[in-house]
Amino acid sequence: MVVMIYFVMEGYEEKTIASISSKNLLDTKTVVLDAGHGGNDAGKIGVHNELEKDINLTIVKIIKKELEAKNIHVILTRDTDKALYSEGASNKKIEDLSKRCKIIEEAKPILAVSIHQNSYHEDNVCGPQVFYYKSSKQGKLAAQILQESFNDVVGKEKNSRKIKSNDNYYLLLHTKAPVVICECGFLSNNEEATKLSTSEYQQKIGINLAKGILNYIKENKCLKNIDNRFYL
Numbered sequence: 001m002v003v004m005i006y007f008v009m010e011g012y013e014e015k016t017i018a019s020i021s022s023k024n025l026l027d028t029k030t031v032v033l034d035a036g037h038g039g040n041d042a043g044k045i046g047v048h049n050e051l052e053k054d055i056n057l058t059i060v061k062i063i064k065k066e067l068e069a070k071n072i073h074v075i076l077t078r079d080t081d082k083a084l085y086s087e088g089a090s091n092k093k094i095e096d097l098s099k100r101c102k103i104i105e106e107a108k109p110i111l112a113v114s115i116h117q118n119s120y121h122e123d124n125v126c127g128p129q130v131f132y133y134k135s136s137k138q139g140k141l142a143a144q145i146l147q148e149s150f151n152d153v154v155g156k157e158k159n160s161r162k163i164k165s166n167d168n169y170y171l172l173l174h175t176k177a178p179v180v181i182c183e184c185g186f187l188s189n190n191e192e193a194t195k196l197s198t199s200e201y202q203q204k205i206g207i208n209l210a211k212g213i214l215n216y217i218k219e220n221k222c223l224k225n226i227d228n229r230f231y232l
């Protein structure tokens with residue numbers, strides 16, 4: 001699950017068109033991949049004790065490999081089982097999330113994808129779902145493409161959850177580059193939790209999300225009126 005913290009920072013309230021300057025250009029060859037949680041923060045814990053943080057990192061590494069094979073420059077927010085906060089931090093969760101945002105801001109990627117696993121109190125709920133920042137056209141486009149990329153993972157009929165806009169997830173709120181959050185499945189669902197912990201299924205997710213990201217990059221370049229600037 002994504003931590004929902006509304007934390008207003010000056011100048012970040014709205015993602016509106018900024019002035020045109022070269023420093024606002026997104027790097028069309030760079031993608032940031034964010035494996036949610038890490039270290040002491042395990043994220044969601046599955047019905048068979050699966051740890052969300054581990055599944056997230058494995059999937060991220062698979063996507064990275066696939067994208068690098070296509071000459072995409074990939075930056076990971078973490079590549080080990082470690083969160084991004086310092087031990088002395090007064091609010092570890094906020095420091096962890098703000099460091100992830102900083103990596104995205106500095107990279108100016110064409111897209112940042114944050115990988116998570118979901119959980120719900122009703123154990124029949126299942127299926128992947130992609131979230132985007134409510135006023136981001138590019139985020140919405142990426143969310144649609146990545147949601148569709150799960151057709152080849154769970155089957156088209158079972159991929160019935162709809163993309164959802166959001167305006168208070170920390171990562172979506174505090175980044176200017178397009179960011180989507182992929183909840184790949186529910187660890188609270190017996191069948192899905194079992195699948196999500198197999199390397200075969202993780203591989204399937206990683207490969208299809210990488211395909212989706214490549215499609216997004218292609219589509220994004222073709223879009224008229226979107227001229228590769230921040231704040232879209």
Ligand SMILES: [Zn+2]
Pocket residue numbers: 001002036037043044052116117
């Ligand atoms: Zn999570």
